[in-house]
Amino acid sequence: MSHEDLTRSPVSERFRGYLPVVVDVETAGFEARTDALLEIAAIILDTDEEGNWSIKESINRYVDPFEGANLDKAALEFTGIDPDHPFRKQIAVPEKKALGDIFKVIRGQMKEKNCKRAILVGHNAAFDIGFLNAAVERTKINRNPFHPFSTFDTVTLAGLAYGQTVLSRSVEAAGIAWDAKQAHSALYDAEKTAELFCSVVNLWHNNQ
Numbered sequence: 001m002s003h004e005d006l007t008r009s010p011v012s013e014r015f016r017g018y019l020p021v022v023v024d025v026e027t028a029g030f031e032a033r034t035d036a037l038l039e040i041a042a043i044i045l046d047t048d049e050e051g052n053w054s055i056k057e058s059i060n061r062y063v064d065p066f067e068g069a070n071l072d073k074a075a076l077e078f079t080g081i082d083p084d085h086p087f088r089k090q091i092a093v094p095e096k097k098a099l100g101d102i103f104k105v106i107r108g109q110m111k112e113k114n115c116k117r118a119i120l121v122g123h124n125a126a127f128d129i130g131f132l133n134a135a136v137e138r139t140k141i142n143r144n145p146f147h148p149f150s151t152f153d154t155v156t157l158a159g160l161a162y163g164q165t166v167l168s169r170s171v172e173a174a175g176i177a178w179d180a181k182q183a184h185s186a187l188y189d190a191e192k193t194a195e196l197f198c199s200v201v202n203l204w205h206n207n208q
Contacts, residue, residue, distance in 0.1 A: 010047045011113040019115035019145075020045055020152060021106055022197060023122050024190035025131045026079050028065065029072035032134035036065035037095060038081050039186035040132075042102045043194040044109050051205050053198040059105050060187040061098035062091050066138055079184045096139035099132075106145045118145040123167045123193045125151035154193055157200040167192065174199040 011019060022043035029035025041060035047053045065071060065083055082088065093101075106118050122128040129151055136144045158170035167189065171178045176195050182188040 009113045009115075010051060011045075012115045014047065014051075015119065017114075017116040018119040018147070019106070019110050019113055019117070020121050020197070021109075021118045021146070022190050022194040023120050023128050023132065024186045024193060025128050026081060026184060026186045026189075027075065027131055028081075028083070029070055029075045030127075031070070032130040034070045035075070036069035036071055036083070037063050037131050037135050038065065038079075038083060039063060040098055040102065041186035041190035042106065043190050044105065045194060045198065052202045055191065055194050055198070056109075057105070058187060058191060059102050060190070061093055061101060062088055063098045064092045064094050066095055066135075081184075094139075095135045096141065099135060099139060099141055103141070103143065103145055107143070110145060117147050119147050119150055119152060121152040121154065121193065121197050123154045123170075123189070123196075125153040125155075152197065154196050154200070158196060161200045161203055167196070171196050 022045065024041050025037055026039035027035055027037055039060065039062055041058060043058045044056045045053050046056040071083060110118060120129050132146065133148060154170065155165050159165045162170055162173035164170040164173045168178050168180065168183065171192050174196055176192065176199065178192065
């Protein structure tokens with residue numbers, strides 16, 4: 001594929017050179033600098049020849065709490081995450097490894113689609129980017145592909161398109177299946193947020 005072809009990538013053209021990446025984090029509290037990041041998932045999106053968006057691939061990691069991290073009991077009860085569960089301990093990785101794996105995939109997609117930077121898509125995106133940026137700062141990762149503060153928030157988009165702001169209600173209003181038993185898993189919530197984002201973008205695109 002030539003550089004000229006890459007420049008014409010529908011992905012890079014649609015959002016001013018940004019690659020939208022849906023991110024969801026599960027945490028042990030609400031304070032990004034002190035509370036543990038426990039799960040992170042990222043969903044890569046793509047568009048077809050007709051300009052309709054869909055999920056291309058996903059990546060998720062279970063994360064070991066950083067040294068000295070706060071683990072709020074109420075937050076853990078809400079998410080149902082047990083940081084000491086034997087299965088989780090077998091597959092969880094340090095923050096730097098988790099972010100490195102995810103950023104590698106994102107940078108590869110940025111290069112393929114000729115995008116200058118990634119932009120985080122999230123449901124209450126300020127929460128996700130806050131924890132992401134705090135983890136980047138802790139781990140001293142130099143090549144963070146995400147814009148440091150600009151985001152696409154599906155709370156706002158769903159409120160505009162469907163009159164709903166809660167993720168489960170927004171998803172159902174968009175005609176997308178929702179399984180409450182799988183909620184509060186970073187991968188599941190990220191996938192549903194991605195489907196919701198694509199639904200709104202496609203709705204706009206097909207009604208122009």
